[in-house]
Amino acid sequence: MSASPAVRIERAYNPFTWSKRTRRNFRVGMLFLSPWLIGFVVFALYPMVASLIYSFNDFSFHQALKWVGLKNYIDLFQDKYFWIALANTGYIVVIGVPLILVFSFSCAVLLNIKVPGQSVYRMMYYIPAIVPTVASTLLWIWVLNPQYGLLNTALGFVGIDGPNWFRDPNWSKPALLLLALWGTGNTMIIYLSGLQDVPAHLLEAAELDGAGWWQRMRHVTIPMVSPITVYNSIIGMIVMFQYFTQAYIFSRVSSANYAGQSPVGQPLNSTLFYSIYLYQNGFQFLKMGYASAMAWILFLVILACTVVMLRVSERYTYYSG
Amino acid sequence: MRTFKIISLLVLAALILSACGGGATPVPPTQPAAPPTTAPQATAAPKPTTPPPTAAPTAKPAPAKLKVWIEMSDNPKLFQDEFAKYGKVNNAEIEVVCPAPMDKILAALSGSDAPDVIAMSGSTLAQSLAYQGLTLDLKELATMGGIDLNDIYASSLVVCQQGSKLACLPWGTDTNALFWNKDMFEAAGLDPNKPPKTLDELNQYAEKLNKKDAKGNYTQMGFIPAFPWSQQGTINYLFGGSNYADGGHTLTVNSQGNIDSYKWAQSFYKKYGAKKVIDFQSGFGDYASSENGFFAGKVAMAVDGEWVTGPNFIPKFAPELNYGVVPIPVAANRLDKYGSATVGGTIVIVPASTKNKQATAKLLAWMESPETVAEIMYQFANLPSSKKAAQDPRFKTIKNFQVFIDIMANPNSSGLLNSPINQELNDAITKAEEEIWATDVDPAKLMNDIQKEFEPKLKDAWAKVK
Numbered sequence: 005m006s007a008s009p010a011v012r013i014e015r016a017y018n019p020f021t022w023s024k025r026t027r028r029n030f031r032v033g034m035l036f037l038s039p040w041l042i043g044f045v046v047f048a049l050y051p052m053v054a055s056l057i058y059s060f061n062d063f064s065f066h067q068a069l070k071w072v073g074l075k076n077y078i079d080l081f082q083d084k085y086f087w088i089a090l091a092n093t094g095y096i097v098v099i100g101v102p103l104i105l106v107f108s109f110s111c112a113v114l115l116n117i118k119v120p121g122q123s124v125y126r127m128m129y130y131i132p133a134i135v136p137t138v139a140s141t142l143l144w145i146w147v148l149n150p151q152y153g154l155l156n157t158a159l160g161f162v163g164i165d166g167p168n169w170f171r172d173p174n175w176s177k178p179a180l181l182l183l184a185l186w187g188t189g190n191t192m193i194i195y196l197s198g199l200q201d202v203p204a205h206l207l208e209a210a211e212l213d214g215a216g217w218w219q220r221m222r223h224v225t226i227p228m229v230s231p232i233t234v235y236n237s238i239i240g241m242i243v244m245f246q247y248f249t250q251a252y253i254f255s256r257v258s259s260a261n262y263a264g265q266s267p268v269g270q271p272l273n274s275t276l277f278y279s280i281y282l283y284q285n286g287f288q289f290l291k292m293g294y295a296s297a298m299a300w301i302l303f304l305v306i307l308a309c310t311v312v313m314l315r316v317s318e319r320y321t322y323y324s325g
Numbered sequence: 326m327r328t329f330k331i332i333s334l335l336v337l338a339a340l341i342l343s344a345c346g347g348g349a350t351p352v353p354p355t356q357p358a359a360p361p362t363t364a365p366q367a368t369a370a371p372k373p374t375t376p377p378p379t380a381a382p383t384a385k386p387a388p389a390k391l392k393v394w395i396e397m398s399d400n401p402k403l404f405q406d407e408f409a410k411y412g413k414v415n416n417a418e419i420e421v422v423c424p425a426p427m428d429k430i431l432a433a434l435s436g437s438d439a440p441d442v443i444a445m446s447g448s449t450l451a452q453s454l455a456y457q458g459l460t461l462d463l464k465e466l467a468t469m470g471g472i473d474l475n476d477i478y479a480s481s482l483v484v485c486q487q488g489s490k491l492a493c494l495p496w497g498t499d500t501n502a503l504f505w506n507k508d509m510f511e512a513a514g515l516d517p518n519k520p521p522k523t524l525d526e527l528n529q530y531a532e533k534l535n536k537k538d539a540k541g542n543y544t545q546m547g548f549i550p551a552f553p554w555s556q557q558g559t560i561n562y563l564f565g566g567s568n569y570a571d572g573g574h575t576l577t578v579n580s581q582g583n584i585d586s587y588k589w590a591q592s593f594y595k596k597y598g599a600k601k602v603i604d605f606q607s608g609f610g611d612y613a614s615s616e617n618g619f620f621a622g623k624v625a626m627a628v629d630g631e632w633v634t635g636p637n638f639i640p641k642f643a644p645e646l647n648y649g650v651v652p653i654p655v656a657a658n659r660l661d662k663y664g665s666a667t668v669g670g671t672i673v674i675v676p677a678s679t680k681n682k683q684a685t686a687k688l689l690a691w692m693e694s695p696e697t698v699a700e701i702m703y704q705f706a707n708l709p710s711s712k713k714a715a716q717d718p719r720f721k722t723i724k725n726f727q728v729f730i731d732i733m734a735n736p737n738s739s740g741l742l743n744s745p746i747n748q749e750l751n752d753a754i755t756k757a758e759e760e761i762w763a764t765d766v767d768p769a770k771l772m773n774d775i776q777k778e779f780e781p782k783l784k785d786a787w788a789k790v791k
Contacts, residue, residue, distance in 0.1 A: 067457055149608065150608065151608030168604045170607055171604070171607050267752070267755050269756065271759065271763070272759055272763060289746075289749045289752075291749075
């Protein structure tokens with residue numbers, strides 16, 4: 005006579021009641037899982053837990069830990085550069101992410117139009133996404149050169165005196181946004197695949213009902229790709245909160261103070277992003293505990309933003325099928 | 326489910342306990358590995374008639390294996406060759422890594438397999454590492470290796486001093502002077518053989534040398550304080566200012582000399598328009614290229630280092646440049662400082678984890694020997710920090726190089742003092758400098774703010790130093 009479902013479930017969770025076969029199956033399963041598990045524990049879980057512990061300690065590189073409780077966190081909230089870095093990062097997230105979404109969606113819509121050479125256009129729009137980040141940043145530094153760069157030269161042809169993209173704090177972040185827009189190939193590809201899944205019969209029905217292009221876009225296409233928009237916006241938000249490489253190289257080149265001291269954040273702290281300040285504290289000032297506290301604050305901020313975005317998106321996301 | 330939770334909690338607890346272990350296991354600074362330099366060779370049994378085929382009474386001891394990392398990337402082959410020569414003569418195998426990025430150096434220092442000697446382009450980080458006990462006191466190694474510290478210019482040693490200890494040793498060093506373009510002077514109606522001696526003269530000459538186009542943008546400038554990069558540390562020093570006193574235990578960023586120096590630089594940018602000057606400087610090419618502002622004839626005067634006179638810079642990128650070099654101009658009331666400057670550059674450190682102190686000391690002694698310093702520093706046109714090396718006649722063949730040797734030897738020249746918070750303080754000062762040049766902010770206010778912020782940090786930092 006077989007046991008009731010509740011009893012069977014309880015037995016499944018209690019290893020002491022397992023049969024030999026079940027134990028063997030469990031061991032084999034764990035063996036298959038072990039490569040990932042070891043990697044996760046060694047390269048992800050251990051560093052996470054270690055950094056959490058460091059954040060409550062005064063820890064500098066190779067010295068013994070010295071417990072300081074919440075001091076690192078309190079000091080952070082009193083550190084003016086912490087707030088500057090957070091504000092700069094907030095700018096990039098709040099302005100950059102929507103801009104990237106709009107731009108990549110627009111590109112995807114254009115690349116979805118059936119024209120001769122469509123595959124060539126798709127390739128041209130995607131290639132910047134696979135150019136290594138450092139190489140592309142150095143390339144853009146030449147493009148944005150205030151005197152000889154392509155962009156200011158082109159603006160000059162139409163009578164616009166281009167700004168000093170590197171050294172003007174009002175234009176340094178927009179310059180970085182230009183870099184980011186150039187490399188939106190991945191987001192664009194995801195939107196492109198989403199556009200393939202928009203049911204043709206809905207678009208036809210809307211057209212038959214007299215809906216124009218913009219109405220079809222607004223009431224059919226955009227809602228149908230809304231899950232992709234949610235996905236792209238969350239991923240984009242996470243990536244932008246950790247914005248580092250382009251800004252680091254950009255500020256190093258733009259700085260007037262370079263003398264082997266690795267200045268970052270120039271001009272006038274306008275490119276001092278959160279990850280850059282974290283890196284500076286950890287690897288230049290050797291304040292590992294302080295940097296770890298910054299890392300955990302960033303984690304909590306990203307977590308909070310992700311939860312909020314998921315909650316808000318439930319209202320505006322349409323899942324077909 | 327319960328079982329999974331129990332296992333997870335046990336794993337987490339194990340990790341927490343291991344994380345509380347307090348960092349990587351420290352490697353003993355010396356290990357009793359076979360000491361090849363002390364292994365005696367001459368103890369073979371005296372049997373001249375029948376030497377057994379397997380016995381090797383004259384066998385050489387195993388070569389000492391040492392690792393040298395050099396941060397700078399100029400001419401790695403030269404370093405490889407020089408250290409290989411040392412290795413052949415001294416029964417040592419020297420593995421040279423050049424260039425060695427700073428991130429790699431920091432990672433190695435936190436591990437157990439750091440190199441034996443590291444050469445770095447500046448002393449700021451070296452001081453921080455020494456404060457944390459990650460590097461050896463080189464006074465001890467200097468004694469072990471027989472290095473004559475009196476042969477090293479006192480001005481170049483200041484950046485390495487930590488109280489009675491030596492955090493590093495200079496390996497070649499640097500200083501700055503004023504370069505001026507004689508042809509540009511002549512074209513502007515100035516005497517090409519009479520460079521400025523005071524800052525007032527510098528200002529006057531600069532005004533005459535400035536040129537603008539029809540739109541009011543600069544096409545040529547006489548001088549830019551932040552070209553090729555900020556020399557504010559040196560200029561502050563010549564104004565009598567400094568960031569520290571009492572061997573680095575007292576913070577003096579808001580000293581009057583510093584503030585006067587910043588005000589002078591700010592007045593310069595204000596007079597010519599900070600935005601226009603910065604825009605003009607943005608158009609310069611790479612520092613090490615023919616598009617360098619000074620090499621390309623866009624800036625008539627520039628404060629720069631001795632390496633510019635060497636084979637990798639002016640002779641390479643602007644061989645026809647008609648230029649001269651003199652000490653940096655000073656304020657009219659600080660003529661006592663004329664002919665001096667701050668001194669500091671390449672240094673060497675020895676990680677505390679080095680396994681063979683004896684061999685390392687010997688290698689260090691070779692690196693610091695006048696012959697080696699002269700040979701290597703001549704190739705790069707870097708200042709020889711050794712007095713005997715500075716007498717090498719080859720340095721006289723480098724045009725305008727002697728000015729820098731004289732500046733280094735000037736009793737008023739000195740390295741800059743430091744502290745355990747040097748990196749962080751320098752970063753804050755760098756940010757403040759940029760604000761001073763680009764805006765109308767009061768330099769005294771900024772320096773007072775930095776003074777207020779960093780005084781308690783300095784006190785805490787010194788309290789932690791062993």
